[in-house]
Amino acid sequence: MEEAESSHKGFLSKVVSRFKCLIVGAPARCRPEDVSFKKLMLISGVTEIFRRYFVMNMFDGALAALGVVLGMWISGVIDPKTVVRTVLGAGFAMFFSGSLGAYLTEKAERERKLRELEESMFQDMRGSLFERSSRFAVLLVSLVDGISPLLACALIATPFLVSGALNLSFTFAASIAIGVGIATLGALGVFLGKVSRGSLIGYPLFMILAGLASAIVIVLLGAQI
């Protein structure tokens, strides 16, 4: 029984290892230690960029989704499905623009760095650990850049998505969605506070104030038009 389990685990780890080799552009039968994600993250220095892109884009996504919800609410839309479609539509648009934009810009920057290093070292760096870590960084950054705004939009759309099943009124669902949006902004602020190892109050407060400011502008704009 234990033997069967260990062979199953061995097969799974082999599949995961092959997949890792494939995505970083290493030969399919490369050694697991050559494609350790921890090692590639350390060498490419992607952790800092990852954090920056995650917060920037999730903030973008949360503010945009909050804007859409508020805009639709004050425009008199009362169909939750319309809100879900619009918010998720905006989320997917941000997913594609974010991930493709980040992929191309990060790829160009990393290629430039690789060329400069090749010039310094008088050596072709194709297939090296440095090149593999650069490739991994490009993929990771583009994925994070795309997923973070989509995640924020999905979180804010959830109250509308479940409002039919839970028999919630549109106003109640919208209030929860706005609450979720503000909480998302607050959580991002706490994350930034932890990253900076500074104030855990200042960053969330600033983020929430930014959300409230955009809400006030949207409401005022709705009253004027």
Next chain:
Amino acid sequence: MSTFIKKLLIDALKPREIPITELSKAICAIKGVEEVNIVVTEVDARTETVKITVMGSDIDFEEVSRVMAENSAAIRSVDEVTVSKVK
């Protein structure tokens, strides 16, 4: 009669992003290598010059070169070598 490389002193260049701990572990994982010592001798904007001492019972220089290239390090010269003979 066969000869074995027991010690190599390599002068190499590597990107600053590659930690010497990773490079030394990769070289030490080669069959026939028993000990690796790396000393950084010069630091530039993008690269570092390192002196790598590889010790073992039967060092395969081709394999050491391949692993070093795979780990983004370029060999500039081999400054010292110890070879022994088994009759």
